[in-house]
Amino acid sequence: MFDRDRWQEIFETLKKNKMRTFFTAFGVFWGIFMLMIMLGSGEGLRKGASSGMGDMATNSMFMWTQQTTMPYKGFPRGRFYNFNNADTRAMIENIDGIEYIAPRIQGRSATGDNNVVRGERTGAFNIQGDYPAYNLIDPMNINQGRFINDNDIALNRKVAVIGQRVRNEMFNADENPIGEYIRINGVYFQIVGVASSRKRDHQAMQDNQNIYIPFTTLQKTYNYGDIVGWYSITARKGTSVADVETRAKALMRKRHNVHPDDTRAVGSFNVENEFLKMNRLFAGISGLIWIVGIGTLMAGVIGISNIMLVVIKERTKEIGIQRAIGARPWTIVSQIITESVFLTTFAGYLGLVAGVGVIELVNKALQGAGDSAGMFKDPSVSFHVAVSALVILIIAGVIAGIIPARKAVKVKPIEALRYE
Amino acid sequence: MLQTENMIHLRGLHKSYVTGSNSLHVLKGIDLHIAPGEFVSIMGSSGSGKSTLLNILGILDNYDQGQYTLAGNPIVKMSETKAAAFRNQLIGFVFQSFNLISFKNALENVALPLYYQKISRRKRNQMAMEYLDRMGLADWANHMPNELSGGQKQRIAIARALISKPKVILADEPTGALDTQTSYEVMDILKEVNAQGITILIVTHEHDIAAMTNRIIRLRDGVIAEDIRNGEVKKIKEMAFAAAI
Ligand SMILES: Nc1ncnc2c1ncn2[C@@H]1O[C@H](COP(=O)(O)OP(=O)(O)OP(=O)(O)O)[C@@H](O)[C@H]1O
Ligand SMILES: [Mg+2]
Numbered sequence: 001m002f003d004r005d006r007w008q009e010i011f012e013t014l015k016k017n018k019m020r021t022f023f024t025a026f027g028v029f030w031g032i033f034m035l036m037i038m039l040g041s042g043e044g045l046r047k048g049a050s051s052g053m054g055d056m057a058t059n060s061m062f063m064w065t066q067q068t069t070m071p072y073k074g075f076p077r078g079r080f081y082n083f084n085n086a087d088t089r090a091m092i093e094n095i096d097g098i099e100y101i102a103p104r105i106q107g108r109s110a111t112g113d114n115n116v117v118r119g120e121r122t123g124a125f126n127i128q129g130d131y132p133a134y135n136l137i138d139p140m141n142i143n144q145g146r147f148i149n150d151n152d153i154a155l156n157r158k159v160a161v162i163g164q165r166v167r168n169e170m171f172n173a174d175e176n177p178i179g180e181y182i183r184i185n186g187v188y189f190q191i192v193g194v195a196s197s198r199k200r201d202h203q204a205m206q207d208n209q210n211i212y213i214p215f216t217t218l219q220k221t222y223n224y225g226d227i228v229g230w231y232s233i234t235a236r237k238g239t240s241v242a243d244v245e246t247r248a249k250a251l252m253r254k255r256h257n258v259h260p261d262d263t264r265a266v267g268s269f270n271v272e273n274e275f276l277k278m279n280r281l282f283a284g285i286s287g288l289i290w291i292v293g294i295g296t297l298m299a300g301v302i303g304i305s306n307i308m309l310v311v312i313k314e315r316t317k318e319i320g321i322q323r324a325i326g327a328r329p330w331t332i333v334s335q336i337i338t339e340s341v342f343l344t345t346f347a348g349y350l351g352l353v354a355g356v357g358v359i360e361l362v363n364k365a366l367q368g369a370g371d372s373a374g375m376f377k378d379p380s381v382s383f384h385v386a387v388s389a390l391v392i393l394i395i396a397g398v399i400a401g402i403i404p405a406r407k408a409v410k411v412k413p414i415e416a417l418r419y420e
Numbered sequence: 421m422l423q424t425e426n427m428i429h430l431r432g433l434h435k436s437y438v439t440g441s442n443s444l445h446v447l448k449g450i451d452l453h454i455a456p457g458e459f460v461s462i463m464g465s466s467g468s469g470k471s472t473l474l475n476i477l478g479i480l481d482n483y484d485q486g487q488y489t490l491a492g493n494p495i496v497k498m499s500e501t502k503a504a505a506f507r508n509q510l511i512g513f514v515f516q517s518f519n520l521i522s523f524k525n526a527l528e529n530v531a532l533p534l535y536y537q538k539i540s541r542r543k544r545n546q547m548a549m550e551y552l553d554r555m556g557l558a559d560w561a562n563h564m565p566n567e568l569s570g571g572q573k574q575r576i577a578i579a580r581a582l583i584s585k586p587k588v589i590l591a592d593e594p595t596g597a598l599d600t601q602t603s604y605e606v607m608d609i610l611k612e613v614n615a616q617g618i619t620i621l622i623v624t625h626e627h628d629i630a631a632m633t634n635r636i637i638r639l640r641d642g643v644i645a646e647d648i649r650n651g652e653v654k655k656i657k658e659m660a661f662a663a664a665i
Pocket of ligand 1 (some may be wrong): 437469
């Protein structure tokens with residue numbers, strides 16, 4: 001395999017027809033280059049899309065109340081109702097698939113009038129009443145201090161975690177907000193943490209202008225009684241979130257005298273579904289890329305096979321001589337296949353390196369451009385994709401060599417010798 | 421028994437070439453016995469089937485009918501792999517047009533049969549060097565075929581034929597492309613090779629070349645018309661000499 005005579009022959013045939021070798025090899029080079037570029041772009045799109053969701057737990061769901069659409073037990077249709085603290089307890093007790101449950105509530109004057117004051121500065125921000133679990137379901141980066149903890153909840157503490165944007169507007173860059181006070185709707189809160197979103201664009205902007213205070217504090221301080229705005233819930237490992245979703249909604253309908261068939265009375269959003277949809281979409285895209293890429297590659301490989309046929313024809317006499325002095329058919333066949341595999345793999349490897357190189361360059365450029373890159377993030381080709389591409393190339397090289405090789409040994413030695 | 425008596429044994433050998441609907445009956449029952457160590461020349465007019473016979477003897481082509489035994493091995497229809505092994509181990513070929521591999525230098529050309537025997541590069545180059553030396557071409561080892569004269573090329577081809585230590589050398593008009601002087605040099609080498617006990621068959625048109633061998637077989641109309649040995653050969657030699665004067 002590594003004998004010099006073998007490689008001498010390979011380079012001899014390639015050297016004899018530099019132009020032809022170049023153009024043939026270019027076919028394979030281009031095939032694998034395009035495959036890499038497309039795969040890298042597909043990966044970039046996928047990462048871009050999934051980064052829009054931040055690190056939100058994929059097994060999570062949200063549930064909120066809507067207007068009823070059916071009359072039931074003497075209640076008319078079109079009725080409004082609210083979740084409450086007892087619902088939270090009921091769900092924890094009755095639905096064993098729940099991992100985390102975070103009741104949430106939004107403070108009044110979320111938009112419009114300035115509701116937050118610190119000395120001379122005022123601003124209009126959303127006020128969120130939250131449990132510690134919320135930061136496990138849809139985590140944010142805690143840049144300073146901490147998130148709301150269990151003690152805050154138990155003691156109805158007047159503490160707040162502010163979004164990065166709130167921090168920037170209410171404090172100078174050189175000020176440390178931790179321990180400082182802000183007035184929210186007339187009540188003083190001590191700042192215990194600064195958080196920023198892991199999401200992108202619009203969603204990130206919203207997260208960053210929130211002020212998070214303990215759920216219980218918000219209920220008490222602003223007179224919400226025991227009302228819960230909506231729920232964020234994650235399912236335990238091994239339990240489908242869709243299942244939890246169905247059971248939670250049924251329980252809520254029962255507890256609030258909603259007709260069992262009134263599906264629209266309880267609103268919900270299932271992240272897992274969205275993830276599955278997205279994954280299916282990108283699996284489809286990547287499947288398409290492979291089909292197109294392999295097609296391009298096949299064209300290149302057929303080119304190699306063709307050129308090998310021409311080479312074999314030109315070398316008929318030489319192969320005849322080799323057989324007269326004792327070359328077995330297998331020696332000739334393996335020689336030709338080695339040659340074809342060498343050509344494909346070499347050209348393919350260059351294409352692979354070039355493709356990955358271009359993707360890396362794009363990646364660098366994107367990183368330079370920062371967050372605003374939008375739909376496209378970290379385009380890359382994974383190591384195992386590159387390796388499988390190489391394996392495909394080697395197999396393709398063997399296939400490209402088989403037909404010419406068989407043709408070469410099918411000729412009788414004497415006919416090969418007579419060939420001019 | 422047979423092995424010791426006959427290097428080559430042919431009985432009732434027939435060969436036809438079929439092209440389309442035409443069939444050309446070239447060999448029409450050849451009976452031939454060649455003992456080990458003989459130096460035989462095959463003569464005959466153009467188209468009489470000399471090359472055809474030699475190719476069958478070299479297992480480069482197949483025959484239609486009859487029997488062929490080479491060094492005790494019955495040569496029947498066999499796989500190309502087996503045929504290649506026989507060619508490699510029993511037979512050395514020398515061609516009119518030398519048939520060296522153009523991109524290999526003299527040394528590599530001579531060493532090539534050993535490559536097919538999977539002998540290491542070092543070992544086979546060392547052996548090739550010995551054979552080149554015997555041909556007086558040690559200084560030309562690294563030259564490419566297109567840098568060599570016809571005589572040098574044919575001597576390299578002979579070295580290549582000898583390197584696998586064959587039992588028989590088959591040469592189709594080995595001097596056909598050489599001038600008289602060079603032809604005689606090549607024949608001297610072949611005589612030396614024969615003196616070491618290797619059986620040699622050459623095809624030739626030239627009487628003076630044939631006269632240097634020990635036995636002349638003449639083909640005519642697809643059969644052996646004449647089979648002249650030893651002393652008789654010398655007579656012919658003298659006749660040729662007389663004719664030259
Ligand atoms: N492959 C072939 N197909 C058909 N006919 C062939 C083939 N090879 C040889 N022949 C014919 O067979 C006959 C014998 O050919 P061969 O080459 O054996 O002659 P030869 O004695 O070697 O002649 P020369 O002295 O010219 O070399 C010729 O008539 C030739 O045309
Ligand atoms: Mg001939």
